[in-house]
């Protein structure tokens with residue numbers, strides 16, 4: 001269903017981003033993914049069609065890293081879909097105690113780097129490319145002790161709203177909801193990961209929104225959990 005789609009996924013070395021890469025490639029797309037840890041990126045694409053799965057080890061936080069991503073992204077240009085899945089958690093702390101270094105770092109990765117990468121990618125995007133931001137429940141409604149993580153995801157929501165008003169293609173926000181990944185384990189160490197969805201469970205909405213005919217107007221905000229167990233291709237079948 002995604003054959004001939006060209007997709008860039010950030011944060012592909014782990015968790016949700018890793019699952020996105022695998023499922024997009026399995027659905028026929030050509031996917032370029034990026035993160036800092038090269039060995040984990042290689043693990044992500046192990047067993048996938050080498051002609052359709054590319055990696056770029058790079059730090060999104062640095063200009064050099066973002067330039068490297070843009071250079072390598074030429075391999076899959078024009079890009080049809082970008083999923084900004086990389087994210088930094090930072091410490092769980094009250095605002096009164098929140099460390100200044102983490103304040104800047106988490107905002108930089110979750111908000112500023114998304115914007116700067118988008119700016120660099122524009123010449124490589126198809127004119128109606130789909131842009132998907134991976135948000136969070138605490139970005140839609142702040143919660144104590146989530147600090148700059150919550151604030152930066154709220155900023156990401158704002159960025160997506162502005163972009164939806166400017167960009168010719170669809171722009172979406174997807175809140176995964178609590179999902180069993182290394183980030184979630186760090187945020188909620190007492191939680192049993194078996195009690196929450198795995199990354200594979202929350203894929204339907206990400207697959208649906210990556211189609212050429214996502215069937216949703218730009219600016220849409222989605223909760224991935226609402227779509228668990230649904231058929232991402234069902235709308236296409238109804239329409240055909």
Ligand SMILES: NC(=O)c1ccc[n+]([C@@H]2O[C@H](COP(=O)([O-])OP(=O)(O)OC[C@H]3O[C@@H](n4cnc5c(N)ncnc54)[C@H](OP(=O)(O)O)[C@@H]3O)[C@@H](O)[C@H]2O)c1
Pocket residue numbers: 010011012013014015016017034035036037038040058059060061084085086087088109134135136137175176177178179180181182183184
């Ligand atoms: N899991 C949940 O419950 C949940 C809930 C709501 C929202 N989210 C969001 O979903 C997205 C994926 O999270 P996850 O749970 O899958 O987390 P994860 O397993 O910790 O993955 C985070 C990814 O971000 C990458 N990343 C972090 N800093 C980076 C940097 N400076 N440069 C490049 N890549 C960087 C990491 O790669 P490297 O470390 O290799 O660089 C990794 O691939 C995030 O945006 C997160 O905020 C998750």
